[in-house]
Amino acid sequence: MSDIFEETEETLRAQEWTRIAKKSAPWAAGIAGLALAGALGFWGFTTWQDKEVAKASEVFQAGIEAAAKGDSTAAKASFEQTAKGSNSTYKAMSLMQLAGLAHRDGKTDEAIKLFDDAAKASSDPRVADLAALKAAYLVMDKGVFADSQKRLTPLTDAKRPYTFLAKEALAMAKLQNGDAAGARADLNALSFELDAPEGVKQRAQRVVAAIDFGVAPTVKSILALPEAETPTLPGGLPPGLNIPQQ
The missing domain is CATH 1.25.40.10 (Tetratricopeptide repeat domain)
Known part of the structure; x- marks a missing residue:
């Protein structure tokens, strides 16, 4: 009898874990999805920042070169552009x-x-x-x-x-x-x-x-x-x- 009770208990325990797994599966999938979205978002933001810095560097350098040539108008335009950047x-x-x-x-x-x-x-x-x-x-x-x-x-x-x-x-x-x-x-x-x-x-x-x-x-x-x-x-x-x- 004890063997039957133990087998029945194990079966019920397995069924309960299966039920819990099925119930939590959508949540687990959602969390995994959020983690993936967060990783992709961070990568995208970092990539965007790199592009912004490269662009700012290029425009700023153009302003420096214009100032060196005595072209204050062009220099001012470049500096005003980078001053508005992120x-x-x-x-x-x-x-x-x-x-x-x-x-x-x-x-x-x-x-x-x-x-x-x-x-x-x-x-x-x-x-x-x-x-x-x-x-x-x-x-x-x-x-x-x-x-x-x-x-x-x-x-x-x-x-x-x-x-x-x-x-x-x-x-x-x-x-x-x-x-x-x-x-x-x-x-x-x-x-x-x-x-x-x-x-x-x-x-x-x-x-x-x-x-x-x-x-x-x-x-x-x-x-x-x-x-x-x-x-x-x-x-x-x-x-x-x-x-x-x-």
């Missing part, structure tokens, strides 16, 4: 190029806005902070200390990529605002920063010497900030910068 890095770089063109044409306020837009466009601090620093330089040229200080102070954080250039700029803004003592203290400290670039240290030392010799009011005219050394164009972007797929 890739955040090319968008930021293009906005910086447009800011450079605006600044060259004497449109300082427009250039500052474009640099600000560029800083917001990229999540890469090497790109975003470069744009923010450029905007701060232009604000300094306008002699607005409060705005310059507000913009530069966050960039002086040790974790930011251009901390030493930002510290130098903030010190110069203080000097520009008549705070020679504050500027001297900041620049003197900067000249002893172990990790600071040698060029920054040397400039800091020269300005400190100029302050000590009593020619602080003319320092800005005889020692320009290194704006040209913080390039806007990709040829001088920070080493190792890769264009992210976003």
Whole structure:
């Protein structure tokens, strides 16, 4: 009898598993289908991103070449096109190029806005902070200390990529605002920063010497900030910068 009960129990168990399998089959198929659709969707999205980056690179390079030839109209058209694209890095770089063109044409306020837009466009601090620093330089040229200080102070954080250039700029803004003592203290400290670039240290030392010799009011005219050394164009972007797929 026990054998019969065991056989019957096994039969019932098998039937129950069969019923459960049949009932869950549509769900299992649906999950498998979703997984496949997700994989195909990811592949398609990645492929689309690659094409977008390649297209943005081509158009951006055309703008660079047009600018090199002095064709501002064509350069601006190319940069405006890539600035409207989906890739955040090319968008930021293009906005910086447009800011450079605006600044060259004497449109300082427009250039500052474009640099600000560029800083917001990229999540890469090497790109975003470069744009923010450029905007701060232009604000300094306008002699607005409060705005310059507000913009530069966050960039002086040790974790930011251009901390030493930002510290130098903030010190110069203080000097520009008549705070020679504050500027001297900041620049003197900067000249002893172990990790600071040698060029920054040397400039800091020269300005400190100029302050000590009593020619602080003319320092800005005889020692320009290194704006040209913080390039806007990709040829001088920070080493190792890769264009992210976003």
